[in-house]
Amino acid sequence: MSFAKIYGHSRQIDMLRQTMTQGRVAHSYLFSGPDAIGKKTVALAFAAALNCADAAGSDACGVCASCRKMTSGHHPDLHLLATQAQFLRIDAVRGIQEQMAFKPLEGRRRIFILDDADKMNEQAANALLKTLEEPSADNILLLVTARPYWLPQTILSRCRHVRFSPLSVQTVARFLTEQKKEEPSRAAVLASLSGGSIGRALELNSEETMAFREALGRLLSDADQGALPRPIALASFLAQDKREIRRGLAILKSFFRDALVFRETAAASMTINADALPLVSALAARLTGEDLLHNIALVDKAHETIEMNVNKSLTLEAMAFKLHL
Template sequence: MSWNTLSDKQPYIVKLLTNSIRKERLAHAYLFKGNKGTGKKQVAIQLTKAYFCRAREASEPCDDCSDCKRIDSGNHPDVHVVAPDGQSIKIEQIRKLQKEFSYLGLESKSKAYIIEHADKMTTQAANSLLKFLEEPGQKTIAFLLTENPHQMLDTIRSRCQILTFAPQSQSELSYTLQETGYSKQLAQTAVALTNDQKEAEELLNDEWFVQARKNVLKLGEELHERPHRVLLALNEYWHPHFKEKQQVGIGLDLLLLWFKDVFLTQLEEEQSIVFNDCQNILSVQALHSSQSRVQQQMMQVLEAKRRLNANMNLQLLMEQLVLRLQEG
């Protein structure tokens, strides 16, 4: 890993940190906040390597000395990584860390620690760490990583330099998810709804979501092909699947994506559509409908979302929506 590679994901953060390394102005404690998959740990490791490396050039660690190699393989004696033990990070884990730090650095007289999911520290663990952050006895550098900064103690946050990691772009996130093994179609759909990797994975691991996508595609097709039976379709496969308000919300978001895809097809921007496994059906609808009608349909779905938030009856809301979508 080089700063250059990391810079693709987090240009601002890399610039700031490499500057600090060159000027030898690193903070004693950093709080990295950002979604899963934004590179927080990779940046922490890279900075740790730059901090320890004996053959560093400017801000770039050599990746070849014994310090770099041992940090990469996770067994450097002066670099410690703490992660939740089960649901939380417990006080024993922080005490163990403090004990390690009470010995002088074995080789370099410097030490570094990375706390993953730092928001999962119990109150006792957090208070114990707090004392530790207040009295950095020697040359140390701390990285606290979190996806939920608001669940951390203010007193801890105020002792760290806070860096916000930018969320992944839709295409990056889709690519990451596909590498994890999800199909392109499903990954694209999930990232169209959220740019948080964790939330996207939760959707993708949920059979309900996979079926919801199928049902929305079916409804999208039927609205056009068999408009006379859409009310029947609602009873057949919409109402039984989208029972809760939050589920209807996801259904409406997906339906909005459907009309957006029709619109993009009309604009000949097929490379941007989400439901690329339905390109043929989308093309037919794009051809048989006007741009203004499709825009109107998108507005109607948005209006339904507004009514959903106003707690309208879920079945009635959908029935009114499909009737309006057929008008034109």
């Protein structure tokens, strides 16, 4: 993996490259930001760049022996620590300390990537703190986490903090069209539902998601003559799969957002759900701009509330009854 192949995160990558060209690489970094947006990918590219045989550049060449081993995950100086368990334990940190006593085996630096670093228990964190207090020039620690606030302040203060944001919708869509050869219209829909995460967009890329979106669209359409009042039908549809509520809300919001855009521009090309134009234009005709803004705010609010683990069905019903439909 090289920096050049990464989609987005250009500000963070530029900063890391600059520290390399200026010879100011720190001993420990904290990469923080939402889950599954590419923090670990950037950490791996940084590790590869730091050990690439083409030492003049600030990116991995991808072809030298070091880069090839980094890519295959077999570089003896790259240590990726992650735990499937609840905690990252002290043995793992002790292992790091033992390694650090020796020179790197092949590369210029030995790199430890601690994924989900917030999972360290107290003992492990204390041991790691000792390591951070006695840095060694040959070793670099990269802590990766979506929850930096769970790490002790003493650790945070000893790491250079690099903050990552979700990717833009355009960047995710570009990845899908360029790397996965998706149709631009489908890529736009998936990207808008991905929350700025390529991993999430790939997860959503299924016929099931597309069928779900179609069914949700039908519930909003003028032709809907279901047995249940529309808000009840909508709330129970969104609640049917508890793990996928966020996906449902993202799709619902995208319909309201599209209707708002379509009201203003009458341009299908500006919409996310360009393939569902009859529904988008019907919503745009049926609802005012104010209605649509009101609905978008309600969906956002429901999303926030559900993130806080409040009763999901109740939240969805409360939202559905307030929507202007």
